[in-house]
Amino acid sequence: MPNQSSRPKFELRPYQKAAIESVYEARARGVKRMVVCLPTGAGKTVIFSQLTAREAQERHVLVLAHREELLEQARDKLDRAMEGRVRVEIEQGARVASPEARVVVCSIRSLREERLKRLIQDRDIGLVIYDECHHATADDNRRVLAQLGAFDPHWRGTLLGFTATTTRGDGVGLDLVFQEIVYTRSILEMVRDDYLVPLRGYRVSTMADLRALTSAGLDFNQDELAEAVDIQERNALVARAIQExxxxxxxxxxxxxxxxxRNLAAALRLLGIPAATIHGEMKRDDRARTLENFRRGRWQAITNVGVLTEGFDDPGVSCIAMARPTRSQGLYAQCIGRGTRLAPGKEDCLILDFVDLSDLSLVTLPSLFGLPHALDLDGEEVGEARQQLWQLSLDFPGFEIEASEITLDEIKRRAESFDPLTMDINPEVMAISPHAWVSLGSAGLVLHFQRKRDRLSEMLILDSRRRGANKYQVYFDQEEVASFSTVEQAIEAVDYEIRKMGARPAETARDEAPWRHEPPSPKQIEALRALTPPRSATTAGEAVRYLAFARYARKRRFVRPPAR
Incomplete structure (x- = not known):
């Protein structure tokens, strides 16, 4: 690539500069096929316009895109970046780029073998930019890349993909094409730095039944899904929720x-909401006219199928209604990205999740950001909810959220009233063991007893969350001594070992052991006061349970939010 000091006159954001530097650094390391992953609204086109402007001074550049709207957007922004210094033209359908064009924006669907051969014949391609590159693994798209030479070990060019999501609905990984993700930035990081608007969410439950649906890749079979959700009652519910x-x-x-x-648009119009429909089967002019009327406010809502998941830029959109349930995080992220851009007077974007009956986890706004998928944000901002749940996990170690629909306020109420001593032991454990096992929640179990007078020992069973023979690990006074595939096997083994130790361990391991009912020691009282939240105990048995829970129960159920 040419010298990095020659720059078109663009004011780049700090992360855009960082992305560009990451591309050059990766190329210097010999990476030829790389990805930049940035959320919708981050200005991916600005970044590749800068890279193109530098490259086009010495070599040719191809920009690959899938949709007509993406071609036009890319050409216009590249034209501005070039400032008339080089020619930027489109290769698609009847439009053929002239030999003088140093930058060619191509419809990848138009690049049949002979056409592509002609296009690259007299060009020295130094940079191939692939917009929405999560499509790159499809057979015909890989054929185009192979013909360009991208998989040739001696290729002198660089393949640079841009995408908002590195996941595909068919489960095929991008490593089939690309070597490395060289730069990435999350939606929440962009919101934190005021480059995207905050996201608020509501969960609306429906009675549509998805439990009998079959899969297509990582998502539902589309025909079956349509039959399940395109029903009058659900459409009316969706329309009322949008209205309210x-x-x-x-x-x-x-x-x-x-x-x-079409049916949803009709349901919206019945409630007096101006609504139109857009889809891929429409003529180009009709689609453009519908979108322009939507931008100008003639339509308050627009229903669509796939058309607006990529390449649609309308910053004024401030609500996304997911009337299409999905199991694909990639598809979901693409959809909600249509509402994240900044605009004058726009404070946030509202995400409406319509959640149907399903045995499988549907992607929702909370689950996209690592929160419980059944969490109802009830209008809360997802970044703030993430911060609050992180803090709750620190303030109330071991508190676990039930896998059922619940609001943030209810989680707070339950956390504040949570007492580890009220946690029940599995009845199957009580049936096979005479000893006073204590629950650590999902972390495992603990048992205290005395091998010597006035000295406690501890048997700990922790769930490693691995599969197989090492799932449940047994520790005796902090030292790992065995592992088992089931918790029942681990309990039976520990009980056997305690009986082998003699009468004192066996007797003091029981619930009725006298030491459990004695007052806590001064050292235990001091340790209880130091806990978060502070605890008090009336007996030594309660004290050791509180202290064991604080030590071993899982404290961090959520990913730490990005710091401002």
Missing amino acids: LARDRRTIVFCVTVAHA
Whole structure:
């Protein structure tokens, strides 16, 4: 690539500069096929325009895209970046780039073998930019990349992919094409730094039944899904929720099929909400006219099937209604990204999750950011909810959220009233053991007893969360001594060892052992006061349970939020 000091006149954001530097650093290390992963609204086109402007001074650049709207957007932004210094043209359908074009924006679907051969014949391709590169693993797209020479070990060019998601609905990994993700930044980091708007969410439960649906890749079979959700009662519920929660927000509604989109638009219009439908089967001019009317406010809501998941730029959108349930995090992230861009007067984006009956985990706004998928944000901002749950996990070690629909306020209430001593032992454990095992929640179990007078010993069974023979690990006074595939096997082994130790261990391991009912020692009282939250105990048995729970119960159930 040419010298990095020659820059077009663009004011880059700090992370855009960092992304560009990461590309050059990776190329210097010999990486030829790389990915930059940035959320929608981060200005990916600005970044590759800068890279293109530098490269086009000495070599040619190809920009690959899938949708017509992406071609036009890329060409316009590249034109501005080039400032008239080099020609930028489109290769698609009837449009053929001239030999003088140093930057060619191509529809990858148009690049049949002979056409691509002609296009690259007299060009020295130094940089191939692949927009929305999560599509790259498809057979015909890999054929295009192979013909460009991207997989040739002696290729002198660089393949640079841009995407908002590195996951695909069919489960195929991008490592089939690319070698390395050289730069990435999350939505929450972008929101924290005021480059994207905060996301608020509501969970709306429906009675549509998805439990009998089959899979297609990592998501549902589309025909079966449409039959399950495109029903009058559900469409009416979706429309009412949009009316009540979105109010005057301009809203994009994601649907399953064209019929579903049309039916939902009709349900919205019945409630007096101006709504239109857009889909891939529409003529180009009709689609452009519909989108322009939506931008100008003639339509408050627009229902669509797939068309607006990529390449649609309308910063004024401030509500996304996910009327299309999905198991694909990649698809979900693409959809909600349509509402994250900054705009004058826009404070946030509202995400409406319509959650149907399913034995499988549907992606929701909370689950996308590592929170319980059944959490109802009830209008809360997801970044703030993440921060609050992180703090709760620190303030109330071992508190675990039940896998059922619940609001943040209810989680707080339960956490504040949580007492480890009230946790029940599994009845199957009580049935096979005479000893006073104590629950550590999902972490495991602990048992205290005396081998010598006035000296406690401890048997600990921890769930390693691994599979197989090493799932449950047994520790005796902090030293690992054995592992088992089931908790029952571990308990039986510990009970056997305690009986072998003699009468005192066996007797003091029982619930009725006198030491458990004696007052706590001054040292135990001091340790209890130092806990978060501070605890008090009336007996030594309660004290050791509190202290064991504080030591071993899992404290961090959520990923630490990015610091400001």
